[in-house]
Amino acid sequence: MTLLTYVMAVVYFYPVLWMLMTGFKSEGDAVKMPPSLLFSPTMENYRLIWDSGVAAFFGNSVIVTLTSTLFALLLGVPAAYGLAMFKLKRSEDVLFWFMSTKFLPVAGIIIPLYMLLKEIRLLDNLWALFFLYTAMNVPLVVWMMRSFFKEVPLEVMESARVDGASDTRTFFQITLPLVRPGLISTALLSFIFAWNEFFLAVSLTATNAATMPVHMASFMTQQGLFWAKMSSVASIAVVPALLLGWFTQKQLVRGMTMGAVKG
Amino acid sequence: MHKPTGIPDKKGFAPPVRRLLWPSIIFVALITQIPFLVTIYYSLHDWNLMRPDKGITFSGIRNYSKILSDAAFYEVLGNTFLLTGGALIVCLVVGLVFSLLMNRDFFGKGIVRTMLVSPFFIMPAVAGIVWKTMLLNPSFGLTAYFASLFHFPLIDWLASYPLMTIVLMVAWQWIPFFMLILLAGLQSVPDDVMEAAHLDGANALQRFQHVILPHLLKYIEVAVLLGLIFIMQTFGEIYVTTAGGPGYASTNLPYFVYRVGFQGWDVGGASAVGVIIVLMTIVLMTALFKFLRKTFQGELT
8 A cells, every 4th residue: 555655656746856857967868768867967957048048037936926925915914813803794705705806717807907007008017917916815815814813812812912912012922923834834825826827927928027937838839849958947937836835735725725624 | 894893902992803904805806806897898899909990899799699609619618618527537536545545654654745745836837848748749758658668559649639638737736636635634534433433343445435435525525616616727738738729629718718818819709708707607606605604604703
């Protein structure tokens, strides 16, 4: 049984592993069949593709992902706190409304977004992606953080209040530190979703504001036969989300099910 | 918004719920909801960016009747259904197998788990490209290598079976999601119930069928309904592998919007397809919400 599990895991993971390794091979080694595990690793591909402009697209991805994650937290955490701590008659409606915006297909709004951005000259501009990714991640933040805030025992906060701490102080000094692990995994998941987003990016950006996935798609049409170079670009595109994903895999279920399944 | 009735504040002023909520609600509504109203507006107009001479004219429901009488639309609708349904079935079966395998203690469990969740974090654009060029390339790919090794006929998967291949690709990415949800379900089976079944002499299969499966049903439903909504929106894998072709053979609804809008520059037509997708999603979501509200009532109040 365990052996079977190992075999399945290796087969299933193989495409990722192969891609990560091929990035370090010479073009000649890269196309050898069967793919060799033993080869003399080279950084040549990375040097070449980094100099050929990948750096700019990587930068775009980093900027837009970090800023949109930060702003999604700034907007979403207070809302989550409000929904978790205070009884509102319609809090359930508000929550489901947030969830519904996350489920609505982007295809339903892409045309007006394009026309509007064209009108205000923000096509192919990072600001556009920043606003969209922030809006995309706010519902995720609200749902996840709400479920973390709800786990904070009320007595802790009440005793702080009895001690004379203001609401704001209670929040920053007591509540926030208690939910920090949850806050971190929420931030990581927002980061991953924004980092991997493709539909909006490919529809609304071109040469200036393109992010890594968009660059990846155009890189392939030009140089799809150079496996080693392609794999090194792909690795750069994938590794940030993959690493963060590994750290946050335990919270993935909670994030994807909007806190419904704890995981 | 109703008057908040929260934790009584000893200083006697109402908790600042509104101030906490409104910024995010306004921001999200402005960016995700208002544009949809514009989509509806556009969908009622004849407007093609390739024909600026024709301008923008009100056309009523003509865009809708044009789409609904177009054979391509029904092919796309069928593709969307097959892609989503096919991927869901594969995800559910393989996800269940993986979760059962992972619901045990063995050496290296952490690493195996990490390997199994990894495809979920690979961006669709890269997943599609790696599959297309390295695994499935008809002359140099891994499948071609195995075909020649065992003297199987050489198959250009993406050209001959585009939709089926994309189903497998999408399933590869979404299996971890199913595995993790089902694993959460398996781990929450109460120990005493399992023990009782054991004492009653139920064998492993009976325990699975009568104890685990009923408990798991709730989790299966969550996974399927969420998977349904997310997999319906598949786009990147199609964009980088087949570009929806040959013909419309691997175009799904979101990719159809892209083709009509950004290749045909038919603003009205693409908007109408967008409206149709949203309506379909709303129907699905209504079912989902009914279910989620029922299942997670305790969690929600």
